[in-house]
Amino acid sequence: MSEAIVRLTNVTTTYEGAAHPVIHDINLAVNPGEFVIVGGPNGAGKTTLLETIAGLLPVVNGSVEICGEDILKKKNKLRKKLGYVIQNFDFDAYTPFTVEEVLIMARFGLLGLFKRPGEEDHAAVDTALSTLGIADLRKSHIGKLSGGQQQKVLIAHNLAKKPEILLLDEPFSNLDLATREHVCDVLCRIADLGVTIIIVSHAFDALPKRDVRVVVMKSGEIVLNKITPPECVQQIVRLTSES
Numbered sequence: 001m002s003e004a005i006v007r008l009t010n011v012t013t014t015y016e017g018a019a020h021p022v023i024h025d026i027n028l029a030v031n032p033g034e035f036v037i038v039g040g041p042n043g044a045g046k047t048t049l050l051e052t053i054a055g056l057l058p059v060v061n062g063s064v065e066i067c068g069e070d071i072l073k074k075k076n077k078l079r080k081k082l083g084y085v086i087q088n089f090d091f092d093a094y095t096p097f098t099v100e101e102v103l104i105m106a107r108f109g110l111l112g113l114f115k116r117p118g119e120e121d122h123a124a125v126d127t128a129l130s131t132l133g134i135a136d137l138r139k140s141h142i143g144k145l146s147g148g149q150q151q152k153v154l155i156a157h158n159l160a161k162k163p164e165i166l167l168l169d170e171p172f173s174n175l176d177l178a179t180r181e182h183v184c185d186v187l188c189r190i191a192d193l194g195v196t197i198i199i200v201s202h203a204f205d206a207l208p209k210r211d212v213r214v215v216v217m218k219s220g221e222i223v224l225n226k227i228t229p230p231e232c233v234q235q236i237v238r239l240t241s242e243s
């Protein structure tokens with residue numbers, strides 16, 4: 001078995017000012033190129049799990065390792081390996097950036113101080129735009145796009161980073177069924193290239209055509225962690241969430 005690219009050991013995390021930890025004693029190991037779907041009821045701690053993996057929350061107990069290193073000790077280095085498509089986004093209609101500019105911003109973190117984007121950066125942006133089928137929106141202002149178009153731009157922004165691990169929180173919520181299927185196929189192709197995909201989702205009408213690791217959370221804990229064929233995902237999440 002290959003070395004886990006994401007490893008959480010006995011992890012408990014909390015939000016600043018929260019009375020109690022939100023997720024407790026989480027143990028999870030994810031291998032490179034795995035496709036993980038995290039399900040469970042509202043408030044179970046799914047977003048908190050993603051934020052913990054991304055190194056955005058204080059870890060009260062345990063350790064979070066990305067590529068074998070502690071995320072909180074090596075934040076700057078490890079965050080370059082991570083893409084994170086957040087659940088709630090809201091661009092003001094007058095946000096003064098075009099889609100192309102939003103994507104090139106993804107490259108700045110990789111470039112270092114005072115370096116200007118070069119050929120490789122523009123190529124990464126072009127590839128991400130065409131992968132998501134939004135090259136025609138390149139010059140559009142992000143704030144003037146629909147919710148679904150903005151969601152595709154956010155996914156493309158994260159692809160332009162060429163992450164080793166891509167975290168996505170409800171990436172299908174604004175997308176029509178055909179687009180969900182397209183985005184799911186894109187994510188599968190990326191996973192086939194070795195990128196680890198971890199998705200929080202309540203939508204199971206677009207699923208990868210490959211086995212996935214299903215993780216079900218309830219009340220801040222992982223209650224199920226199992227590799228399963230895609231056709232079983234919905235039923236497993238439903239039955240485990242309800243039991």
Ligand SMILES: Nc1ncnc2c1ncn2[C@@H]1O[C@H](COP(=O)(O)OP(=O)(O)OP(=O)(O)O)[C@@H](O)[C@H]1O
Binds near residue numbers: 015040042045046048
């Ligand atoms: N910023 C915050 N400060 C304090 N508590 C928070 C914060 N964000 C979330 N929580 C609490 O953490 C718990 C888990 O929330 P989380 O967003 O991780 O759940 P979720 O499983 O992603 O839910 P949903 O499916 O509704 O998106 C909830 O009880 C929530 O109230």
